[in-house]
Amino acid sequence: MPDSQVRLDFGFCTAQGLGPNGLAAADLEGLSRELARVHQAMAQERAQDVLGFWSLPAMGEKELEPMQAQARRLAGLADTLVVLGIGGSALGATAVDMALAGFLRHAFPRQNGMRLFVADNPDPRAFGQLLEGLDLKRTAFNVVSKSGSTAETMAQFMVALERMEKALGHEEAVKRVVFTTDPEKGNLRLLAGRDPYACLEVPPNVGGRFSVLSAVGLLPLMCAGHDVKALLAGAARMAERCEGAGLMDNPAYMFAALAMHYWRAGRNILVMMPYATDLFGLAQWFAQLWAESLGKAQHRDGSPALVGQVPVAAVGATDQHSQLQLYMEGPQDKLVCFVSLDDYGREITIPAMFGDIDALAYLGGQTMNKLIASEAVATAAALAKGGRPSLCLRLPGLDADAMGQVMFLLEAATVAAGHMLDIDPLDQPGVELGKKLTYGLMGRKGFEDQAREMEALDQAGRYLV
Numbered sequence: 001m002p003d004s005q006v007r008l009d010f011g012f013c014t015a016q017g018l019g020p021n022g023l024a025a026a027d028l029e030g031l032s033r034e035l036a037r038v039h040q041a042m043a044q045e046r047a048q049d050v051l052g053f054w055s056l057p058a059m060g061e062k063e064l065e066p067m068q069a070q071a072r073r074l075a076g077l078a079d080t081l082v083v084l085g086i087g088g089s090a091l092g093a094t095a096v097d098m099a100l101a102g103f104l105r106h107a108f109p110r111q112n113g114m115r116l117f118v119a120d121n122p123d124p125r126a127f128g129q130l131l132e133g134l135d136l137k138r139t140a141f142n143v144v145s146k147s148g149s150t151a152e153t154m155a156q157f158m159v160a161l162e163r164m165e166k167a168l169g170h171e172e173a174v175k176r177v178v179f180t181t182d183p184e185k186g187n188l189r190l191l192a193g194r195d196p197y198a199c200l201e202v203p204p205n206v207g208g209r210f211s212v213l214s215a216v217g218l219l220p221l222m223c224a225g226h227d228v229k230a231l232l233a234g235a236a237r238m239a240e241r242c243e244g245a246g247l248m249d250n251p252a253y254m255f256a257a258l259a260m261h262y263w264r265a266g267r268n269i270l271v272m273m274p275y276a277t278d279l280f281g282l283a284q285w286f287a288q289l290w291a292e293s294l295g296k297a298q299h300r301d302g303s304p305a306l307v308g309q310v311p312v313a314a315v316g317a318t319d320q321h322s323q324l325q326l327y328m329e330g331p332q333d334k335l336v337c338f339v340s341l342d343d344y345g346r347e348i349t350i351p352a353m354f355g356d357i358d359a360l361a362y363l364g365g366q367t368m369n370k371l372i373a374s375e376a377v378a379t380a381a382a383l384a385k386g387g388r389p390s391l392c393l394r395l396p397g398l399d400a401d402a403m404g405q406v407m408f409l410l411e412a413a414t415v416a417a418g419h420m421l422d423i424d425p426l427d428q429p430g431v432e433l434g435k436k437l438t439y440g441l442m443g444r445k446g447f448e449d450q451a452r453e454m455e456a457l458d459q460a461g462r463y464l465v
């Protein structure tokens, strides 16, 4: 097996590695049988093209060319790209860009590609500061909204457009905008019918949080100079592995099986803790994928479900000094998924100094690489000693290929977990109500009932302490 594969290490979930809380052979056999049924269901969904994200890695030149053409065009007009999108329209591009260009990417000039900002919150402080800090004549905007109706994204677009029009005039402003949206429907299509906005498509069968390998993630990543072909190639290799029927050969099935086994055993929280600061975005992306896909009130047949596992994004070793105390000694309600790197892409040796102080001398001459790797293993071992399970996604290194592999694995695992819970992981009915009440508060036509409902709820000042 080539070394470049992302591997799932589940030693600390087994009876051998963990003791009584670990999976025994009989547990694995039961899960194997369950996953065989899941496999049949997913194979059928793939055949019926329900899982649109599954075929994205196989995209060829023909599908990539419209995105490449926009990336080239925008690079000729601007040196900064701002993505306006939220949730699944934002987190994937952020995760990959943070992983490949670094957590501190905005602090230093880019070596190649455009600067990339993903503005996912209509927070007037943060968004205002971003717009005021940009040279709008050298900035392009990628408005990403599959529905074209998301209030946060559309408000940001309207603000940005007005400022660009003031700086450059309407025609030049329009040139600096690309819409990524549904091929036919929605407000962005409506606007593109009035003005010559460039448009890229989100395939109708690809939902927001599964869309990182579509134009949603790929255009911003191309603009930022990342190797999207390597990203897709890594995902394609993982897709092949995730089509395997056997639990022991299929890392997505194993991830889902372990997470759901422990959820059923009362482990209601899944912590994703990469030992790499640059992978914090991956943990945040995964948190949305797992939460929005699996947190559901109803089973597929409409019967009550109330299921889901709470994802938490953490970073090692940083959160050893923040959250680990809780994970070590708090309630036995967590499963931890570490993410490790075999190769950090650089090595730093700690200089030999303070030889007369034993508590510092041992560090001298060793590498920071060995320190962080030792901390990851030691933390997993310490958790295991307390009967607390963990698994580890082992990445060979941090490059586009590895990101493609791990993101695809987690998408496939999410769908498999959805089958184990017997819920639809592709919908998100629970976010609709809050949206409608917001429309009511904002005075949108057709939402007068919600406006009245909110008025009745208005208790402004009555319970202030």
Ligand code: PA5
Pocket: 086, 087, 088, 089, 144, 145, 146, 147, 148, 149, 150, 153, 207, 208, 209, 210, 292, 428
């Ligand atoms: O994963 C999802 O489906 C959601 O998080 C959406 O991506 C998010 O609500 C934004 O939706 P839209 O792309 O329609 O603006």
